Amino acid sequence: MAIHKGSEGTVHVGSDAVAEIKSYSVEENSDTVETTSMGDSARTHLASLTSFSGSLDVFWDETDTAQLALTVGSSVTIKFYPEGTATGARYYEGSAIVTGVSRSASFDGLVEASISVQGTGALSFTTA
Numbered sequence: 001m002a003i004h005k006g007s008e009g010t011v012h013v014g015s016d017a018v019a020e021i022k023s024y025s026v027e028e029n030s031d032t033v034e035t036t037s038m039g040d041s042a043r044t045h046l047a048s049l050t051s052f053s054g055s056l057d058v059f060w061d062e063t064d065t066a067q068l069a070l071t072v073g074s075s076v077t078i079k080f081y082p083e084g085t086a087t088g089a090r091y092y093e094g095s096a097i098v099t100g101v102s103r104s105a106s107f108d109g110l111v112e113a114s115i116s117v118q119g120t121g122a123l124s125f126t127t128a
Contacts, residue, residue: 020059052119
């Protein structure tokens with residue numbers, strides 16, 4: 001069984017790695033359509049349309065090309081690498097629209113940003 005530490009992961013926007021990532025998530029969903037008909041004793045369903053969304057929490061870095069590309073409304077190719085980018089590593093890739101950017105800071109902390117994306121099209125699972 002292969003397991004990986006979270007610190008192995010990274011996220012890329014196009015070919016650029018996002019700097020200063022604290023955490024990320026990617027979520028896949030599938031709609032269903034009901035196929036139950038009269039006389040059935042239990043509801044039945046079929047998988048329908050799929051979708052994905054994601055988010056990144058980062059330490060804000062105004063010099064990072066990838067962070068600068070993640071502006072609200074922009075369309076990006078995003079890649080989530082759970083196990084790093086070495087040859088043979090598996091990763092998720094898809095086209096997405098940046099739906100939100102939230103920046104925060106406190107007097108005793110660092111400036112941080114939370115970025116939300118909504119996938120447009122399928123999320124693929126492939127090998128580096």
